[in-house]
Amino acid sequence: MLYKVCRLYCFSDTDRQDLFQEMVIQLWKSWPHFRGESKFSTWLYRIALNTAISDLRKQRRRPSPIDVNEIPAPLQHVTWPGEEDQQLQQLYAAINRLSEIEKALVMLYLEDKTYEEMEDILGINQNNLRVKMNRIKEKLRKMTKEATYGVR
Amino acid sequence: MELDSLKYVWRTLESAPAPEKSREQISALLRKRSGSAVARMQRNLRGELILILATYTPTILFYFLEFDGKLSGISWAFILLLAILAVYFHRKNKLLRAMQCAEHTLRSSLQQQIHTLKKYIRFYVQAGTIMIPIMTIFTWLIIRWKFPPAPGADLFYQISGSPWWQHPLTWIALLIPVTAGIYFVNLWYVNRLYGQHIRKLQELLREMEEEFS
DSSP states (O other): OHHHHHHHHOSSHHHHHHHHHHHHHHHHHHGGGOOSSSOHHHHHHHHHHHHHHHSOOOOOOOOOSSOTTOSOGGGTTOOOOHHHHHHHHHHHHHHHTSOHHHHHHHHHHHTTOOHHHHHHHHOOOHHHHHHHHHHHHHHHHHHHHHHHHHHO | OOGGGHHHHHHHHHHSOOOOOOHHHHHHHHHSOOOSHHHHHHHHHHHHHHHHHHHHHHHHHHHHHSGGGTTHHHHHHHHHHHHHHHHHHHHHHHHHHHTOOTTSOHHHHHHHHHHHHHHHHHHHHHHHHHHHHHHHHHHHHHHHHHSOOOOOOSHHHHHHSSOTTTOHHHHHHHHHHHHHHHHHHHHHHHHHHHHHHHHHHHHHHHHHHOOOO
């Protein structure tokens, strides 16, 4: 899970390693305070996202609008039929252009978290989460459509 | 392509083995210095404390041991200043520890960080500004005590009973613009150090707190 968060929020290997190291340190520091009041996975997500989002770190290189090299390494050997491959790349590129909060929402959505769990992790109420999620989906649809028509 | 279709890809990522880290590798990670903003601020604070101790301690010893102890009052003044600075460092460290709240929800962590960072900045500016009149008053008292006004023929002494360079009005006249100047310099400096970070955190919080009817 930590690696997925690092891949989502960092664009270079150095930044990913730095962020991973920071998350491990924060987990280690916070472990004595974990009382089991929330689920362990909730606690883990909170620390990972807090570290990735709210820490002051040097400006990471932002990907170009269509950065087709942003598919995570483990997936590079997986092949999809031609058109799906391009659309997948465009979707990843579009996700990379979202804000930090939107990325967190997308990640938790892809992790199949319920809105209740998302509320526990992020502190945003479920109604607002649903609306935000719909807006993000619409945004991603538009960005991938623009990329498709722009490329074609 | 819809976001839902990415769930399959995401699950594929999950099943792909993540690079394993051995116990030694994790220990090595934990031994490294944290790069977080708060950790850096804590290290800077420790550096400040070490610098103060390194400069004040020889000064205190010097005035105790030299001049047959006649200027030991200056040493005591420095010790009193050190006690005030100890409170200053303790308060700053407490605020920095309050900023480390990674286990809270993202929203309350952002709220806590913004609130505490603003308190930290306010304290830094106020304490940095107040130190100037405090140290000036200390210096003036020491000069008055150790260098009693010698009878002088100048007009200022004849009117007020003090040479111009010892008169309180002279010191006040210098102190006000210096204190005001230091206040604005401190304000500019902390804004340069932390202003962008606060604005970024506030932006993130605004995005999270957006209400939809």
